[in-house]
Amino acid sequence: MAQTIDITLTTNKKEKPPENKLGFGIYYTDHMFILDYSVEKGWYDPRIVPYQPITLDPAAKVFHYGQTIFEGLKAYRTKDGRIQLFRPQKNFERLNRSNARLSIPDVDGELALQALQELVRVDQDWIPSAPGTSLYLRPFVIATQAALGVAPSTEYKFMIIMSPVGAYYAEGMNPVKIYVESDHVRAVKGGVGEAKTAGNYAAGLNAQQAASEKGYSQILWLDGVQRKYIEEVGSMNVFFKIDGTVYTPSLNGSILAGITRDSIIHMLKSWDIPVVERPITIEELYEAGANGTLEEAFGTGTAAVISPIGEMNWQDKPLVIRDGSTGELTAKLYDTLTGIQNGDIEDPYGWTVEVKQ
Structure with missing residues (x-):
């Protein structure tokens, strides 16, 4: 049965930050969405309320057993004043795949999308x-039952918060430097690597910090068993253009199924550019760099959209790509995808969803 979303508007609106100083995930809008769950009631009491702290019991299971998942997507303002979302249904489909892996009950995708659109409308x-700016949307679920027994929670909160953002990387669309991690492991097949859960990101923080100290923007993870197959960057899926064909690691159970990744594959195929999903070794990549067939490299993700990769470092062996410059295909993909997202280019794929104002 359809649920009515209760809306309580704030009486104390925040001052908005300058659009040229947004950063990423620093400022938050005036309102947020909350939906509660109990075994007895299911998901209940959908509401939009003023942005505020939440109170949880110290024994809440999210703190002790990491039972939490999240999503990320964006809202865009077009030049003619419309508001667009980009493939939001895919985010909620993936949210429920993550829920299933973490033993969290499914969230009604239609209610979640309705709530998201209403929240965006309220804080438009x-x-x-x-x-280069947008409104970043963060849906997430946390386990709230106060119990220390190791078992799935019987209570949850599904929430959505929003943040106006600029570029994810300080480099913007300038190529980033990536450090290939050979020691630490993020995930293995059969684990939770394909779920968008907090632990996946916590597992990478140590390596990320070490890479940052060496001057690298992100970590490129190798597989956790043989330590030779390329998987993903901490916040992005990765693509490599080698001798005219674009390659990306196949989804193997430990790689996040990125929505931007899927969009890029669709776009490449529609342009008749060969694209191959298969296992890729780091040795193969370095060999392509040595013989001159590695033409471009880039990462994809909601936060960064598309980020060119100008240099990689594996076992203290730097690999500079295109002399550190952005490739033509990378630039075309970025311009086309962001053009569709912000309404500058017609959407031939039916990906955008307009929010009623």
Whole structure:
């Protein structure tokens, strides 16, 4: 049965930050969405309320057993004033796949999308319009039952918060430097690597910090068993253009099924550019770099959209790609995808969803 979303508007609106100083995930809008769950009631009491702290019992299972998942997507303001979302249904489909892996009950995708659109409508004045900016949307679920027994929670909160953002990387669309991690392991097949859960990101923080100290923007993870197959960057899936064909690691159970990744594959195929999903070794990549067939490399993700990779470092062996410059295909993909997202280019794929104002 359809649920009515209760809306309580704030009486104390925040001052909005300058659009040229947004950063990423620093500022938050005036309102948020909350939906509660209990075994007896199921998901209940959908509501939009003023942005505020939440109170949890110290024994809440999210703190002790990491039972939490999240999503990330964006809202865009078009030049003619419309508001667009990009493939939001895919985010909620993936959210429920993550829920299933973490023994969290499914969230009604239609209710979640309705809540997301309503929240964006309520806080639409927070959507920035400067080039390269957007409103980042963070749906997430946390286990709230106060019990220390190791078992799935019987109580949860599904929430959505929003943040006006600029570029994820300080480099913007300039190529980033990536450090190939050979010691630490993020995930293995059969684990939770394909779920968007907090532990996956916590597992990478140590290696990420070490890479940052060496001057690298992100970590490129290798597989956790043989330590030779390329998997993903901490916040992005990866693509490599080698001798005219674009390659990306196949989804193997330990790689996040990125929605931007899927969009890029669709776009490449529609342009008749060969794209292959298969296991790729780091040795193969370095060999392509040595013989001159590695033409471009880039990462994809909701936060960064598309980020060119200008240099990689594996076992203290730097590999500079295109002399550190952005490739033509990478730039075309970025311009086309962001053009569709922000309404500058017609959407031939039916990906965008307009939010009623």
